[in-house]
Amino acid sequence: MGRVAEEIDRRIRAALSPDRLEIVDDSSKHAGHAGHRGDDAESHFTVRLTSAAFTGQNRLARQRAVYTALGDLIAPDRIHALSIEARAPGES
Template sequence: MNISPMGPVAREMTARLEKHLAPARIELRDDSEQHRGHGGYREDGGESHFFLRIESAAFTGQSRVGRQRLVYKALGDLMHERVHALAMETRAPGE
């Protein structure tokens, strides 16, 4: 696992992804500061924009959209309440 120390939203995201998708590899990066002045940016410095690179056996046989749906399902209410944007790269083992 490649997990950088992050704030509470990123830690919760990582915990949910680990619980629901059991990733072999995961990288979650907070890109919020790169979106200063854009929609969804939190002036209080809170986390809002993320990049996720994840490899999980749960993605085997899934389309790109199917994989994204699995990620969104794992993150649940965070995607509606705390996360404004999530860019992601999803892979199954061996890809």
């Protein structure tokens, strides 16, 4: 796991106490696309998580909670693209 992925992990765990957290660096799939810097920089991610914090929240509220947790990492020079799969316990 690279430095940006490690920071994503740290921030989400601190803010949302997930039961399950998976972070996938998709950056290499975006070579030549907008936001890809052409080096080994981490810029595109998929985050899958399950957290009791999402119970009773709709999809938009869950995504906002993740974006809030990540704060200044969400910027074109850090995380350019983020796919979020956020669930409450018991959801499939």
